[in-house]
Amino acid sequence: MDNQDFATRQIHAGSLERENFRPLVMPIHQSATFYFDSVEQGAALFAGEEDGYFYTRIDNPNQRELATRLAELEGGESGLVFASGMGAISSMFWSLVRSGDHIIANKTLYGCTYELLYEGFPRFNIDVDFVDLSVSGILEKFLRPETRIVYIETPANPNLKISDINYLASTAHTYNPEIKVVVDNTFATPYLQQPLGLGADIVVHSSTKYLNGHGDVVAGAVISDAATIKLIADNGLRYFTGSVLGPFECFLISRGLKTLDLRMEKHCANAREVAEFLEQDKRVKNVNFPGLPSHPAYKLAQKQMKLPGAMISFELAGNKEYCANFVNNCKLCRCAVSLGDAETLIQHPASMTHNSYSPEALADAGIAENLLRISVGLESASDIIADLKQALDHCDN
Numbered sequence: 001m002d003n004q005d006f007a008t009r010q011i012h013a014g015s016l017e018r019e020n021f022r023p024l025v026m027p028i029h030q031s032a033t034f035y036f037d038s039v040e041q042g043a044a045l046f047a048g049e050e051d052g053y054f055y056t057r058i059d060n061p062n063q064r065e066l067a068t069r070l071a072e073l074e075g076g077e078s079g080l081v082f083a084s085g086m087g088a089i090s091s092m093f094w095s096l097v098r099s100g101d102h103i104i105a106n107k108t109l110y111g112c113t114y115e116l117l118y119e120g121f122p123r124f125n126i127d128v129d130f131v132d133l134s135v136s137g138i139l140e141k142f143l144r145p146e147t148r149i150v151y152i153e154t155p156a157n158p159n160l161k162i163s164d165i166n167y168l169a170s171t172a173h174t175y176n177p178e179i180k181v182v183v184d185n186t187f188a189t190p191y192l193q194q195p196l197g198l199g200a201d202i203v204v205h206s207s208t209k210y211l212n213g214h215g216d217v218v219a220g221a222v223i224s225d226a227a228t229i230k231l232i233a234d235n236g237l238r239y240f241t242g243s244v245l246g247p248f249e250c251f252l253i254s255r256g257l258k259t260l261d262l263r264m265e266k267h268c269a270n271a272r273e274v275a276e277f278l279e280q281d282k283r284v285k286n287v288n289f290p291g292l293p294s295h296p297a298y299k300l301a302q303k304q305m306k307l308p309g310a311m312i313s314f315e316l317a318g319n320k321e322y323c324a325n326f327v328n329n330c331k332l333c334r335c336a337v338s339l340g341d342a343e344t345l346i347q348h349p350a351s352m353t354h355n356s357y358s359p360e361a362l363a364d365a366g367i368a369e370n371l372l373r374i375s376v377g378l379e380s381a382s383d384i385i386a387d388l389k390q391a392l393d394h395c396d397n
């Protein structure tokens with residue numbers, strides 16, 4: 001087709017064949033749609049008779065590569081990536097529950113997950129029991145014929161309680177093999193803990209955090225067996241939420257993942273030093289860190305996790321104003337929500353990440369008004385400790 005007009009040439013001239021470059025790193029496939037060789041091929045792709053890509057809400061090479069890598073790291077058959085952790089969590093729930101079902105959820109959860117379960121699902125006649133699932137022997141008391149999902153975070157945000165994944169999964173599955181035990185593995189990452197290997201059915205992530213590790217992406221993931229992932233892709237992602245992760249964000253997370261083990265080792269080593277410093281300071285009332293022998297589930301954490309993670313929460317020996325004064329005087333540690341970044345982040349759960357909890361629910365979940373949460377970063381541990389110490393000293397004056 002020679003002699004094309006300017007308007008045509010500005011779109012098509014010089015187009016290279018798309019295949020057969022050999023980049024080491026997966027390029028960013030920033031394309032909403034993919035062309036077909038023929039109408040018949042398009043129909044075959046839509047019908048699932050041929051494998052390939054046709055629309056980025058359904059699948060895209062960057063999404064597929066990242067999801068496959070995450071599934072591999074978690075020891076799952078298949079994975080899916082989402083536009084946020086909440087996109088992943090809500091897509092998973094909406095795909096699996098229906099009116100009349102019952103969910104058992106841990107009492108302590110990230111604030112928006114709690115809100116979805118506490119405010120959202122009862123509107124659709126889905127009953128939720130909030131239980132302290134870190135307590136051994138408690139799940140049996142809440143299981144019912146309608147129970148569809150048991151949902152936990154371990155370590156839990158923000159009180160760092162540890163739940164025994166193996167006990168919860170075997171108890172739920174003995175009662176009814178169809179129950180899905182879901183673990184939010186955001187705090188641990190697959191480098192430290194692999195819930196599927198301990199008997200859980202589904203892992204969810206806020207990939208915004210350690211998986212990406214650089215604080216510049218909001219994203220989520222779900223990993224499970226192939227049939228469950230297909231259900232969540234066909235229902236939750238495709239039309240319930242449409243919570244699709246863009247190709248560029250997939251690229252960034254794939255890049256971050258390459259250093260996950262190195263980052264986690266340093267995060268964890270730093271966190272241990274920070275936790276030990278906090279525990280010996282009299283101005284700190286108590287420290288929640290699964291790597292301290294004083295943690296109630298110290299032994300379980302050692303069994304279930306490779307290292308105790310890098311999230312710490314602690315109560316100061318003072319009221320809410322004392323805590324605010326302390327945080328406001330931190331200089332290196334930034335006052336910010338989110339976690340798992342290179343920067344050390346400190347925040348006040350009761351007024352920030354968990355402000356969707358009522359005062360009674362906060363107390364019940366062990367989130368005191370003088371509780372602070374710190375995501376220990378990758379700076380030098382001695383500089384982080386020096387910053388925390390000077391902020392504590394400042395509160396004394």
Ligand SMILES: Cc1ncc(COP(=O)(O)O)c(C=O)c1O
Pocket residue numbers: 084085086087110112113153157184186187205206207208218219220338
């Ligand atoms: C444990 C946990 N799960 C899920 C989420 C939600 O993830 P996102 O903010 O990526 O939607 C968060 C967010 O902080 C979290 O801490």
